[in-house]
Amino acid sequence: MTKANLLLRRLTQAIRKLGAVTLFFVGMLQALPYAVRRPALVSRQVHNAGVLSLVIIMTSGFFVGMVIGLQGYDAFSRLRQEDLLGAGAALTLLKELGPVVTALLFAGRAGTALTAEIGLMRATDQISAMEVMAIDPMGRIAVPRFLGGVISVPLLTAIFNSVGILGAWFVGVQLMGVDNGAFWSQMQEYVETGDVNEGILKSVVFGVAASLVAVFEGYTAEPTAEGVGLATTRTVVITSVLVLILDYMITAFLL
Amino acid sequence: MTDAQADRPMIEVEDVRFSTAGRVIFDGMSLTVLRGRITAIMGPSGTGKTTLLRMITGQLRPVSGRVLVDGQNVPGLSRHELFALRRRMGMLFQNSALLTDYSVFDNIAFPVREHTRLPETLIRNLVLTKLQAVGLRGAAQLMPTQLSGGMGRRVALARAMVLDPDLLLYDEPFSGLDPISMGMVLRLIKVNNDVLGVTSVVVSHDVEEINQIADYCYVVSGGRVIGAGTPDELKRSDSELIRQFMSGAPDGPVPFHYPAPDYRQQLLNEGQRHD
Ligand SMILES: Nc1ncnc2c1ncn2[C@@H]1O[C@H](COP(=O)(O)OP(=O)(O)OP(=O)(O)O)[C@@H](O)[C@H]1O
Ligand SMILES: [Mg+2]
Numbered sequence: 001m002t003k004a005n006l007l008l009r010r011l012t013q014a015i016r017k018l019g020a021v022t023l024f025f026v027g028m029l030q031a032l033p034y035a036v037r038r039p040a041l042v043s044r045q046v047h048n049a050g051v052l053s054l055v056i057i058m059t060s061g062f063f064v065g066m067v068i069g070l071q072g073y074d075a076f077s078r079l080r081q082e083d084l085l086g087a088g089a090a091l092t093l094l095k096e097l098g099p100v101v102t103a104l105l106f107a108g109r110a111g112t113a114l115t116a117e118i119g120l121m122r123a124t125d126q127i128s129a130m131e132v133m134a135i136d137p138m139g140r141i142a143v144p145r146f147l148g149g150v151i152s153v154p155l156l157t158a159i160f161n162s163v164g165i166l167g168a169w170f171v172g173v174q175l176m177g178v179d180n181g182a183f184w185s186q187m188q189e190y191v192e193t194g195d196v197n198e199g200i201l202k203s204v205v206f207g208v209a210a211s212l213v214a215v216f217e218g219y220t221a222e223p224t225a226e227g228v229g230l231a232t233t234r235t236v237v238i239t240s241v242l243v244l245i246l247d248y249m250i251t252a253f254l255l
Numbered sequence: 256m257t258d259a260q261a262d263r264p265m266i267e268v269e270d271v272r273f274s275t276a277g278r279v280i281f282d283g284m285s286l287t288v289l290r291g292r293i294t295a296i297m298g299p300s301g302t303g304k305t306t307l308l309r310m311i312t313g314q315l316r317p318v319s320g321r322v323l324v325d326g327q328n329v330p331g332l333s334r335h336e337l338f339a340l341r342r343r344m345g346m347l348f349q350n351s352a353l354l355t356d357y358s359v360f361d362n363i364a365f366p367v368r369e370h371t372r373l374p375e376t377l378i379r380n381l382v383l384t385k386l387q388a389v390g391l392r393g394a395a396q397l398m399p400t401q402l403s404g405g406m407g408r409r410v411a412l413a414r415a416m417v418l419d420p421d422l423l424l425y426d427e428p429f430s431g432l433d434p435i436s437m438g439m440v441l442r443l444i445k446v447n448n449d450v451l452g453v454t455s456v457v458v459s460h461d462v463e464e465i466n467q468i469a470d471y472c473y474v475v476s477g478g479r480v481i482g483a484g485t486p487d488e489l490k491r492s493d494s495e496l497i498r499q500f501m502s503g504a505p506d507g508p509v510p511f512h513y514p515a516p517d518y519r520q521q522l523l524n525e526g527q528r529h530d
Contacts, residue, residue: 120355121354121355124350124352124355125348125349125350125352126352126353126354126355128309128314128348128352129346129348129352129353129354130354131312131314131341132312132314132341132344132346133341133365133366133369134338134339134341134342134369134370135365135366135369136338
């Protein structure tokens with residue numbers, strides 16, 4: 001096969017997949033009422049995707065914050081502006097690192113679990129069994145997990161940011177001797193509502209993207225052990241690349 | 256129900272053609288399942304018995320031909336109509352297909368909670384009755400992963416019949432069961448049929464067992480029905496094909512092997528190349 005042919009086939013595959021994802025998303029919207037009438041299903045998924053990710057999010061957040069504290073202190077002290085450390089750390093976390101790193105961690109911790117779980121349900125005929133029982137598996141399985149992710153990611157991002165700022169404070173104020181009052185007052189001075197909103201917007205978009213990829217890959221996984229394994233890998237790869245691309249697009253759009 | 260409806264067969268499969276992954280599974284497949292009877296479908300492994308059940312439940316669509324259930328053409332139904340029809344069906348899956356994140360009790364209660372507004376106390380009684388019938392009342396609080404294969408199958412059976420459907424499809428209900436459980440499942444299928452008037456379709460390899468309860472049998476091979484009749488008729492059939500199947504001889508007109516190149520030829524060629 002010639003290179004042009006191969007490229008054309010890849011392109012067709014990509015477009016076809018995009019179409020499949022769109023149809024899947026529309027299918028979930030149609031099944032939305034079913035899940036909304038059963039909030040217990042959704043809260044269970046918020047627990048699975050959100051609460052169970054807390055440890056990894058908080059640990060990572062604290063260490064990322066501490067690194068920002070160190071690097072920020074180093075940079076600002078060259079300019080003799082150590083007092084700005086609080087503002088610098090908060091802006092970095094709120095606008096960029098918080099949403100991005102949380103989404104990447106979410107894909108690795110919760111996204112893979114979602115894909116593997118749904119893929120195994122398909123492989124063991126659980127999804128077929130529901131269909132035969134006249135229960136829509138989209139409403140029962142896909143939508144609650146999707147919503148659980150969409151709700152969890154912004155909340156996890158907020159927690160990541162808070163813990164991260166504490167990490168930066170710990171290194172900057174406690175270890176490096178930045179003035180405690182200056183750390184917080186400069187943060188208040190320079191962080192604006194728009195910065196916070198940018199972070200919230202990103203975390204919501206990333207949450208939708210990461211959850212959609214995870215649920216879609218699981219739902220359409222080939223019903224074999226190998227197929228589920230491949231789908232899980234695809235979840236991490238696709239989400240990671242997608243989040244970084246979306247991050248650039250949102251940033252460029254907002255600036 | 257009018258007389259015409261009552262006389263109408265529960266399932267009519269008419270000249271169905273189906274292929275998957277480039278392989279033709281059915282070609283000219285036709286059979287009829289009468290209301291209130293136990294109909295057995297037998298045939299070698301891989302002939303498409305599970306596929307046939309999936310077409311009856313509307314999970315797979317034939318390439319051509321009609322699949323009528325209670326007079327409705329299943330492939331032509333809207334999603335809403337299909338779901339309405341499925342509420343009157345129960346299916347026992349070949350691999351149980353229990354929901355792994357629910358306990359045994361909740362698995363059986365699941366379709367009841369979804370489709371009725373019965374109070375929890377009634378649901379409890381209903382579920383325990385069905386569990387008692389399959390001898391697993393004591394296992395109500397176990398999770399599916401804690402069950403053996405045979406136990407899982409019996410739980411799946413309880414789930415399939417919990418809403419007292421009009422039509423029950425059993426995919427290999429006896430495989431992996433000990434003789435006592437097998438006798439119990441046989442009696443259950445019979446009782447469902449005699450007492451509740453359920454129409455039953457039983458896919459099975461266990462010729463001896465199924466012949467004890469079946470009113471009518473179909474033998475499927477090579478994508479179509481190769482023999483039909485009551486168990487006695489089939490045993491006395493003058494077709495060599497049918498007798499081979501009913502007596503379980505490995506060699507005869509019904510191929511035991513999946514289509515393959517000539518055995519001797521392949522072994523001889525093995526040294527030179529791998530197919
Ligand atoms: N997803 C699939 N992709 C490709 N081929 C399939 C698929 N599912 C089933 N088949 C093929 O369809 C044929 C019929 O399969 P089916 O499961 O209906 O057989 P069966 O009669 O139920 O066999 P058994 O008695 O072993 O359960 C098999 O030959 C199988 O190779
Ligand atoms: Mg089968």
